[in-house]
Amino acid sequence: MTTIQTVTLPDLGEGLTESDLVEWTVAVGDTVELNQVVAEVETAKALVQLPSPYAGVVAELLVEPGATVPVGTALMTIAVEAPADAAAPTSPAVEQAAAAEPAAPERTAVLVGYGPLVEGSSRPRRRSRSEDWTAAHAVADEVGLALAGGRIGPKVLPPVRKLAHDLGVDLNKMEGSGKDGMITREDVLRAVSGVDVSPAARRPDALSAAHRPGLARSVEAVPTPSGHESAREVRTPIAGVRKQTAAAMVASAFTAPHASTSLTVDATPTLELLEAFASDRALQGHRISILTLVAKAVTIALGRNPSLNARWDEAAGEIVQFGYVNLGIAAATPRGLLVPSIKDAGRLRLPELADAIGTVTESARAGTSTPADLAGGTITITNIGVFGVDTGTPILVPGQAAILAMGAIRRRPWEFQDELALRSVMTLSLSFDHRLVDGAEAARFLTDVGTILARPGSVLSMV
Incomplete structure (x- = not known):
């Protein structure tokens, strides 16, 4: 006997309520196995592969690629063949005996990274x-x-x-x-x-332009001097990371009172230290950069200024002070801005921190970051200097008390040892939640970071 089973979009966790269907990996008429990947969806956090909760034949695909669908939406139907003995007649005694036995646990599919319970094991997966x-x-x-x-x-x-x-x-x-x-x-x-x-991002064709560039549509093409036509307007559906980033930034801007301050420092000693690290055999194979040293300086400064490593819990009426540092690293990717976090960054030695920064940023750009990678940050660093920008006013990541922007390093005339010299100078810009952080605390934190960069040896008096 064949039954039709419906596969719905599961709750992907982390408070996510909808996803964009990127593509189907199966077609109508295909035979699928239990836990076989049947689709790829994009959330505000990451790309996720969806496994099939049933073994059978794909009967119908109910959602077109590019659609934004809420959790619980029917995605597809699968024709499932019941076991051969399921329909065999049984005697009343056999039926009573079967009813008395506990039902065997149903085999269900789980999301990638949460494998099913191993047969014979009584320990279930611990939920987040x-x-x-x-x-x-x-x-x-x-x-x-x-x-x-x-x-x-x-x-x-x-x-x-x-x-x-x-x-x-x-x-x-x-x-x-x-x-x-x-x-x-x-x-x-x-x-x-x-x-x-x-906005119109809930249209069935909505999906991030990074995955469906063809969805962008031109309005009123006009000729150029070269004779070729160029679009006067290009309209792209608001979806995927762009949509979620916009919503998060709006929520951040209207819930946390932003304040900002900046500090320009002579980073020449830090660059000299990086040159020394490059020739240190013990550090070969570890890409230690200016971002690595700033990240380390931030973790040290937070130990002296813990108010910047906290969260405002409006519902509970409490300030949550973190005893660990989950350091967010803002990464520009083809899907938009993502902020993966390095868990317990304050416990990592410099080479380990360098490796962790490389891993999370590469995963973000490759689109392989998991929802867990992109959640749980307690403070963030954004390196706007790589774009040649000197300073800016970054917007807080929702739920975090501070974000530090690194500006470009410039060779400028600077006072050094009571004389004017050409030095490598950079500007640090700090945005913070004024509910959690006073101006004096923000200034002390920023000064600590700047002092470490200007005089790396000063860290010995801070730890």
Whole structure:
């Protein structure tokens, strides 16, 4: 006997409520195995491969590549053949015996990186705190509905509820714009920012231009002096990383009171130190750069100025002080700006930190970063100097207290040992959440980082 099973978009964790379907790896009529990858989706965090929860034949593909779909949306159907003995007649005694036995655990597919429980093992995979939060509130929602015999409180999916919790939004005071009054992710972000963040990106053809450049459309082509036509306007769907980055930046700008300060330092001694490292055999194979040394300086300065390594928890009415440093490294990628984080960066030695920076940035540019790689940062560094920019005012990553921008290194006349000399100078720009960090604390932190770069030996008095 054949049954038709529906495959839906699973909850990918980390508070994500929707994904863009990048491409199908199967077609109608294909035979698929359990856990075989059938599609690739793009979230605000990363590209994720979706495995099949069933073995069978693909009956229908319900979503076109390029569509943005919420969690729980039906993606495809699979014709599953029941076991040969499933339909065989049985006696009442056999049926009673079978009913008395506990049901065998159903074999289900899991996302890449979370392999299924090994047969014979009784230890399940430990869920993340995000999954625990989502699961607990999902159960609470279901229990509440059952007890009331209907809807109580706001109608909202658990990932959206978590997002509202993180941003301090009271769902009980909201009206949803989704189906049957469902509160959507856009409703929550709109409540935070006062800006409509649900543009035409929800059209079925929406997908990041990095993956579907053909979706960009020209408006009113005009001739150029060379005789060739050039588009007067090019319209690209707002989707993928660009859409999520925009929403995050709007939420950050309207929730955290930004303040900024900057410091220009003589980084000549640091560049001389890098030259010495280049000839050190013990460091061969490790790409130690100016970014590596700034990252190390940041972790040291945070030990002296911990208020910059914290988070404002509006819902709980608390300031969360981190006892570790998950250092975010902003990376420009074909998909847009991504910020993977190096976990426990403060515990890494300089060569290890250099390797970690190379690994997370390469993964981000290759599109292989996992949601875990792109979450959990406590402070961020962005190197705008690689673009030849001297200074800027970076926007905070939501949930972080500070972000440091590194400017370009310039050869400039500078006072050195009471004389004017040509030195290698760079500007450090710090943006911070003024709810968490006072101006004096920000200044001390920035001065500590600058002092380490100007006089690397001074670190001995800081640790």
